[in-house]
Amino acid sequence: MITCMTAPRPYAFLAEVTYRCPLRCPYCSNPTRVRNDRELTTDEWCRVIREAAALGVLQIGFSGGEPLVRHDLAELVRGAREANLYTNLITSGVGLDENCAHELRDAGLDSVQLSFQSDAPDLADEIAGARAHQRKLDAAAEIRAAGISLSLNFVIHRRNIDRLPQIIELTETLGAERVELANVQFYGWAFLNRAALLPTREQVARARDVATAAKARLAGKIDIFYVLPDYYETRPKPCLNGWGQRYLTVNPVGDVLPCQTASSAIPDLRFENVRARSLDWIWRESESFNRFRGTEWMPEPCRSCPQKEIDFGGCRCQAALLTGNAANTDPVCTLSPNRAYVDALLRDLNSPSNHPRAWMPRVNPKKDVIQPETDCTGTGQANLL
Amino acid sequence: MTTGLWDHETFIANLREVGGHAYHDKHPFHVAMNEGRLSPEALRGWVANRFYYQRNIPVKDAAILSNCPQREVRRIWIHRVIDHDGSVENEGGIEAWLRLGEACKLSHHELIQDRYVQPGVRFAVDAYVNFARTQPWPVAIASSLTELFAPDLMAARLAAFEKFYTWIDRAGLDYFRRRVTQARHDSEEALAITLEHCNTPELQRDAIRALEFKCDVLWSMLDAIHHAYGTPIADEAQPRLARGVRLQIDCTTGKGVLLFPEGILELNETAHEILTRCDGRTLSELVRALADDYDVDVSALAADVRETLADLQRRKLVEFA
Numbered sequence: 001m002i003t004c005m006t007a008p009r010p011y012a013f014l015a016e017v018t019y020r021c022p023l024r025c026p027y028c029s030n031p032t033r034v035r036n037d038r039e040l041t042t043d044e045w046c047r048v049i050r051e052a053a054a055l056g057v058l059q060i061g062f063s064g065g066e067p068l069v070r071h072d073l074a075e076l077v078r079g080a081r082e083a084n085l086y087t088n089l090i091t092s093g094v095g096l097d098e099n100c101a102h103e104l105r106d107a108g109l110d111s112v113q114l115s116f117q118s119d120a121p122d123l124a125d126e127i128a129g130a131r132a133h134q135r136k137l138d139a140a141a142e143i144r145a146a147g148i149s150l151s152l153n154f155v156i157h158r159r160n161i162d163r164l165p166q167i168i169e170l171t172e173t174l175g176a177e178r179v180e181l182a183n184v185q186f187y188g189w190a191f192l193n194r195a196a197l198l199p200t201r202e203q204v205a206r207a208r209d210v211a212t213a214a215k216a217r218l219a220g221k222i223d224i225f226y227v228l229p230d231y232y233e234t235r236p237k238p239c240l241n242g243w244g245q246r247y248l249t250v251n252p253v254g255d256v257l258p259c260q261t262a263s264s265a266i267p268d269l270r271f272e273n274v275r276a277r278s279l280d281w282i283w284r285e286s287e288s289f290n291r292f293r294g295t296e297w298m299p300e301p302c303r304s305c306p307q308k309e310i311d312f313g314g315c316r317c318q319a320a321l322l323t324g325n326a327a328n329t330d331p332v333c334t335l336s337p338n339r340a341y342v343d344a345l346l347r348d349l350n351s352p353s354n355h356p357r358a359w360m361p362r363v364n365p366k367k368d369v370i371q372p373e374t375d376c377t378g379t380g381q382a383n384l385l
Numbered sequence: 386m387t388t389g390l391w392d393h394e395t396f397i398a399n400l401r402e403v404g405g406h407a408y409h410d411k412h413p414f415h416v417a418m419n420e421g422r423l424s425p426e427a428l429r430g431w432v433a434n435r436f437y438y439q440r441n442i443p444v445k446d447a448a449i450l451s452n453c454p455q456r457e458v459r460r461i462w463i464h465r466v467i468d469h470d471g472s473v474e475n476e477g478g479i480e481a482w483l484r485l486g487e488a489c490k491l492s493h494h495e496l497i498q499d500r501y502v503q504p505g506v507r508f509a510v511d512a513y514v515n516f517a518r519t520q521p522w523p524v525a526i527a528s529s530l531t532e533l534f535a536p537d538l539m540a541a542r543l544a545a546f547e548k549f550y551t552w553i554d555r556a557g558l559d560y561f562r563r564r565v566t567q568a569r570h571d572s573e574e575a576l577a578i579t580l581e582h583c584n585t586p587e588l589q590r591d592a593i594r595a596l597e598f599k600c601d602v603l604w605s606m607l608d609a610i611h612h613a614y615g616t617p618i619a620d621e622a623q624p625r626l627a628r629g630v631r632l633q634i635d636c637t638t639g640k641g642v643l644l645f646p647e648g649i650l651e652l653n654e655t656a657h658e659i660l661t662r663c664d665g666r667t668l669s670e671l672v673r674a675l676a677d678d679y680d681v682d683v684s685a686l687a688a689d690v691r692e693t694l695a696d697l698q699r700r701k702l703v704e705f706a
Binding site: 009011053056058059084086088110111113147148149151177178219220223 | 628630649701
């Protein structure tokens with residue numbers, strides 16, 4: 001295959017070690033349907049980590065689900081450090097007590113990204129669907145005490161966006177070094193719950209001002225990353241810096257994904273599994289990694305667009321979810337013939353008669369997975385609101 | 386407490402004493418600037434914030450004029466407004482400062498829009514203008530005497546800029562060149578007016594307080610600028626990697642990289658050599674070691690090392706013990 005000569009080098013590896021999680025956040029990016037299969041074992045993960053390092057990867061993020069539910073997490077961290085990777089744990093903090101913090105630090109954990117739902121305990125617990133807020137505050141203290149670098153992550157949506165000033169205050173109190181204020185992106189469970197989660201235009205404008213001011217005020221103290229709500233943008237985000245360019249994800253059962261949300265968003269893409277193939281082969285040669293690599297696959301208006309090397313046509317998963325075809329231009333782009341879907345959604349949401357919807361909490365995968373009534377993994381625009 | 390009228394000699398000595406302890410040339414940021422220790426970003430920050438002061442000076446002087454009923458004084462004082470605002474033949478101080486900004490890669494637009502003005506700077510400058518509006522005019526004139534304290538300040542600043550900040554186009558330094566002679570003339574003029582018109586014990590003491598107030602204005606401005614653009618790195622500072630930052634060799638390229646949460650920074654050779662020596666030694670020890678290993682001149686190297694470390698500090702990848 002020609003592409004095997006041109007495959008770039010991956011830098012960052014997202015290891016989704018489990019889909020299990022004690023929280024039930026309605027914006028979870030877990031797939032809404034999960035293949036009922038065995039999670040990778042400790043040895044399998046350690047092998048995949050070594051293969052990733054050999055490919056050129058420099059950073060690993062342990063994610064999920066909640067990675068702490070795996071009892072071998074410290075062992076995986078040690079394996080990653082032995083492979084010379086920078087290790088980051090992306091966690092809800094539930095289960096991260098003093099012992100755990102010390103064990104992870106001693107295994108070589110470099111940094112922790114701790115998620116919060118809100119600054120207000122009641123709202124936070126309501127969003128998480130669990131009494132988790134206090135445990136997160138405790139976890140933050142343990143991480144600091146263990147001397148591990150701490151970042152916070154808040155997913156921002158209609159119910160908590162007006163609390164941005166207080167949320168930033170909490171970040172200052174907790175002594176975090178950086179914070180992501182990430183407007184919810186609509187994949188997985190968040191896609192199902194769009195109508196309940198998407199903020200109004202007014203909310204978005206206010207939040208942007210708050211974030212900009214806080215960024216200036218806290219410059220040099222806390223790095224603030226404000227992730228824009230992309231439905232309100234006019235050009236798409238440069239998703240992943242291009243498909244199969246820098247990032248790779250391995251999910252709990254060993255499927256290798258160019259993007260963590262691709263397995264549920266793009267049903268016609270077949271993903272290779274590390275139990276059957278080497279990571280090297282999958283990265284360089286698999287159809288799933290090559291399909292949207294570079295710019296050759298692009299349709300119009302992307303193909304002739306001067307921005308094509310800047311935003312790479314946006315997000316493949318968003319194109320699939322909103323238009324039914326992953327190869328379309330991301331419909332967030334106002335040049336996309338499908339932008340009308342996004343506009344219709346925003347118009348309904350911002351109409352005076354619109355009231356916030358209730359959301360559906362995430363459901364944990366079990367033997368008999370409770371499935372949502374509507375299947376939104378196909379052409380989403382049919383059930384927008 | 387003395388209640389009597391001071392003779393001129395005592396009055397001048399008392400005025401000078403204010404400057405002896407409160408003038409902004411002793412502020413750590415100012416000291417660092419004249420010793421060549423500011424990063425380009427910090428120096429730009431100073432230029433941009435100081436512009437807010439520059440462009441309000443004619444407003445301040447016009448306020449003094451509007452309060453002053455004496456034609457002889459106004460005839461003298463009005464020159465300040467013209468010197469600063471410029472005229473057909475003469476570009477004026479504000480225009481010269483804009484050119485300084487340009488030489489530092491700050492556009493007119495950025496300066497005129499006050500884009501980088503820190504809240505503390507705005508408060509201080511606005512307070513100064515308000516002071517000139519509301520105080521008796523001889524007292525307001527006395528507040529301008531700060532330049533009396535450091536007749537050589539402009540010359541020293543000009544020399545420091547020419548020596549240390551070679552990235553600034555020399556033509557941009559005209560403002561300082563002009564002020565070297567202008568400042569001396571201005572302060573002598575203002576002193577003469579103050580001595581003549583602050584002619585009661587109360588006005589003399591108000592003049593001292595006015596000068597203290599003006600020193601506080603200048604000092605507060607530097608505090609705010611210092612706060613926003615950071616402390617220049619001292620020779621005794623011990624640079625080290627910040628928490629959560631790791632230095633290693635990228636096996637794929639053989640180059641040094643810094644790894645940190647969600648980020649990778651590929652290092653050039655200089656930065657890599659500096660960082661491998663951040664092992665508890667002080668900045669001056671580090672510079673000496675590097676100079677020995679590479680057989681280069683310490684003074685040439687020091688600026689490079691400082692700039693590299695300041696840049697990494699701004700990205701929060703390096704901190705100082």
